[in-house]
Amino acid sequence: MRALALVCLLASLAAAAGDDGTHADAVTIVTARKSDWRIVSPSAAAPGADWASRELQRYLHQMSGCELPIGGRPGSKPVFVIGLRAKLSRADRALLPPPAPGYDGYEVVVRPAAGKTPARIVIAGENGRGVIYGVYDLLERLGCRWFYPTEDAADPEVVPRQDSVSLPAGSWAVASPMKFRICNGSEWFFEMQPAPALKQLEWAMKARYNAMGWQADTHTRLDQQYQQLADGGLLAELKKRDMMLHGPAHSFNLLLRAEDYMTNHPEWFGLRDGKRVPQTFAGAQFCWSNREARKQFTDNVEAFARRAPQIHILCLVPFDGGRACECEQCKKEGASNLLMLLMGEVIERLKVCRPDLLVETVGGYGAAMDPPDTAQIHPQQRVVWAHWGRGYTMGYDDDRYDRKANLEKWRRAARGGITLCQYYTDNFAEPWVMSPFTVAMEGDRRYFQQKGIDSVYMLMWPRGYWWNHSLNGYLAGRCFYDFSLSPYDLLHDYAWHYFGPEAGPLLGDYFEAWARDPELCYRVRGDSRDSDRTALADQRKRLLGPVVKLVASDSLLAYRVSKVEKLHILAEHLMEVHRQRDEIQRLRRAGEFEQARALLAKSRTYTDEVLALFYALADLKQGLIERQEVPTFITANVKNWLEEEAKAIAAGNRD
Ligand SMILES: [Zn+2]
Structure with missing residues (x-):
């Protein structure tokens, strides 16, 4: 919650401060694509520390077009100091908050210039991993996000482009209870x-x-x-x-x-x-x-x-x-x-x-x-x-x-x-x-x-x-x-950053609806009810439908939303199979065998269409469906009931 609260704070600061990003307590790193900052590390040889410096350099460059030098002497210029806490100078250590208890921890201090003392940002890790996490935390506060591996060339990482980059002053420490x-x-x-x-x-x-x-x-x-x-x-x-x-x-x-x-x-x-x-x-x-x-x-x-x-x-x-x-x-x-x-x-x-x-x-x-x-x-x-x-x-x-x-x-x-x-x-x-x-x-x-x-x-x-x-x-x-x-804060943060500020709030609600009712996804796989079909129809009307329109003019956001929509369509199709199955069983139990048989023939065709949809999604190679599972487990799940039902109808079974 801490990090996310800060992201929101940052957004409001940026809005209040105008385009130049200046603010009483803000530390400016890049102005109009220019910067006099550099990155130094007192422990560049330690595992992780050098990588942390290079990641900071790489993403700041992607964001602003400005490449900060690594190494050298900062003199009177502002500087990022990145490294193991134990290897920092006594003066830098004194700036940091106490470490949080736990594993792979880090501490960060963002200190504005004061008089002749230039601004300074210190990122200290308890180990190499902590140093790297500290850098990623800082970049997240600047708007970067890494929700997915970069396996889809059409869907890049979330790295905001901006001519000026600044951060509010502050200090914080984080560590994990999990080793x-x-x-x-x-x-x-x-x-x-x-x-x-x-x-x-x-x-x-x-x-x-x-x-x-x-x-x-x-x-x-x-x-x-x-x-x-x-x-x-x-x-x-x-x-x-x-x-x-x-x-x-x-x-x-x-x-x-x-x-x-x-x-x-x-x-x-x-x-x-x-x-x-x-x-x-x-x-x-x-x-x-x-x-x-x-x-x-x-x-x-x-x-x-x-x-x-x-x-x-x-x-x-x-x-x-x-x-x-x-x-x-x-x-x-x-x-x-x-x-x-x-x-x-x-x-x-x-x-x-x-x-x-x-x-x-x-x-x-x-x-x-x-x-x-x-x-x-x-x-x-x-x-x-x-x-x-x-x-x-x-x-x-x-x-x-x-x-x-x-x-x-x-x-x-x-x-x-x-x-x-x-x-x-x-x-x-x-x-x-x-x-x-x-x-x-x-x-x-x-x-x-x-x-x-x-x-x-x-x-x-x-x-x-x-x-x-x-x-x-x-x-x-x-x-x-x-x-x-909070995983719910993370969900809304995900929706806002990945799908953009316009679609984000609606999609945040969409994902939260699925998250708060985890039984829903199990019923969609095996045994949905009318109330589930109503819920998904409502999500389409209130959330997904408007979102598709909101992002229509942005090809990247539209592409991302289309992945969500495709899975939603798949869920609707699976639930329609359940509806048909329930209807056929109702007719059979009522002794309406002819009608049940006629609907079963239609369901054979419909389940073929559902499997065709699975194949189509798999063939997109967007990470939605594993193709090898379609002819095996998925076909069995979607179609196996048809044969059992056909036998029950033929036998005049009303159980
Ligand atoms: Zn034995």
């Missing part, structure tokens, strides 16, 4: 492409994530994949931002490969229906009770950890979708117990070669639903707890939340720390037209605060939905960095 805010961008899964992966990394840092989550592909050797991250420049990009790397996530099959060991040691692999099988989809997890298998696995983890120095949290998760080994010993000991035994051996081994490395595995998910009941969980064991398919209609703090007991058990078991995997940004698990999940974000944040949870993981999937779910990714990044921010 790890991990962005598992959709381009950081499986076979990665460096260019879009970099765009997501850039955006994640701006949205205040401090780590990228990497999900390895299922077949390439891990050291080779890590080398690809290096060759694609991504490790260097992380380093210059002082960002961390988390991964390789689901990867057990690569750490005990069937190709390497199955022939000579079939007993190392999992038993399924009486046969030893590899760690593949129709296979099983390897035999976690086999001591030799665990030893070889641990050897291979150690070899990989030595070759992957930039991994900060080594997250090792059994291959996805696999059941546990069914041998007598594994069944007797229990999957969770054995997983924790295995991981404990890994942690002990890595203590020597990588004492800095944090080790995490999964809990509440897959083969390890319940916490271990007999195994001694290693005190340094971290757990990433995941509730796939969670409905984001309430926070973890809500007493109605049905998996709270499991979460609480794992939280207490994971003495090395727990990371909560969030699916706010997963259109596979969550609806295709998503609400902003602000209700859940606020409740989750309260739960984190109550329980001292300090790590969150944002799973973004699949890649074809990147624009669709980035708003939730942005809101979560900002809200989990700074707990004082």
Whole structure:
């Protein structure tokens, strides 16, 4: 709220001060595209500090056409001082407010000229990430916004153009209660492409994530994949931002490969229906009770950890979708117990070669639903707890939340720390037209605060939905960095800056309506009612329709609004399918089989049209819909009821 209140204040100041931007307490950085400011850093060699200076230079240049020099001696000229708090001069440190408690913090002071002392802006970070966040905060106060990765060339970042740039005097300090805010961008899964992966990394840092989550592909050797991250420049990009790397996530099959060991040691692999099988989809997890298998696995983890120095949290998760080994010993000991035994051996081994490395595995998910009941969980064991398919209609703090007991058990078991995997940004698990999940974000944040949870993981999937779910990714990044921010304020700020001051207030109301009623998006996917259809029709009439007219003459704003409108049209179509289904069922139950049959034939055509709309949206490649999902999950959802209904009508079933 603090930052946003200031943005509004700035807007009113600018309005009151007129075009030259001068104000009694304002510090002017650029006047008529000219500036005598420069940027200096007493800790340019520290990770993050140099990047922070260059980001400030780059965006001020984009805004005003004026490029501030970096380095040199300011003499009697005004200056930005950017760097680690600990490396600043005593005099600069004295200007700063005390640091806020927490992680990745920063302090900023904007001091006007006084007598012969020139104006000075000091941006100090507790670490490199803090320095960079301090610069982004300052740029946001000047009107810059980074709501989306720059994956759509037709939709640039929000950078206001102005001949003069000024800021009100003041000072402030911010830090995060969350130690790890991990962005598992959709381009950081499986076979990665460096260019879009970099765009997501850039955006994640701006949205205040401090780590990228990497999900390895299922077949390439891990050291080779890590080398690809290096060759694609991504490790260097992380380093210059002082960002961390988390991964390789689901990867057990690569750490005990069937190709390497199955022939000579079939007993190392999992038993399924009486046969030893590899760690593949129709296979099983390897035999976690086999001591030799665990030893070889641990050897291979150690070899990989030595070759992957930039991994900060080594997250090792059994291959996805696999059941546990069914041998007598594994069944007797229990999957969770054995997983924790295995991981404990890994942690002990890595203590020597990588004492800095944090080790995490999964809990509440897959083969390890319940916490271990007999195994001694290693005190340094971290757990990433995941509730796939969670409905984001309430926070973890809500007493109605049905998996709270499991979460609480794992939280207490994971003495090395727990990371909560969030699916706010997963259109596979969550609806295709998503609400902003602000209700859940606020409740989750309260739960984190109550329980001292300090790590969150944002799973973004699949890649074809990147624009669709980035708003939730942005809101979560900002809200989990700074707990004082209201996600509703952020929503209105988003609407105002992204869609412009004319359309902004209406679209702010539009997004808030979806946000306040998160059940709506789940009903739109599966089972809407007349009241939902009325609500969307009302939104179109009162909000979207007028907005489309307001932005018609601005091609960029019209383009952005068109993305919102396309998803709204999709929601209306899905709800019309539900209306037709309900009507056909009503007729059948009333014994009106002929009429029901006639309407069903029309629904076959209509659902084809809805699928055609999905394909059309996917083919726009605007990040709205993932094309690969249309012929599979989406078709099943839209069409499967037709066959069941046809059978019921043919059978004269009135149930
Ligand atoms: Zn076994």
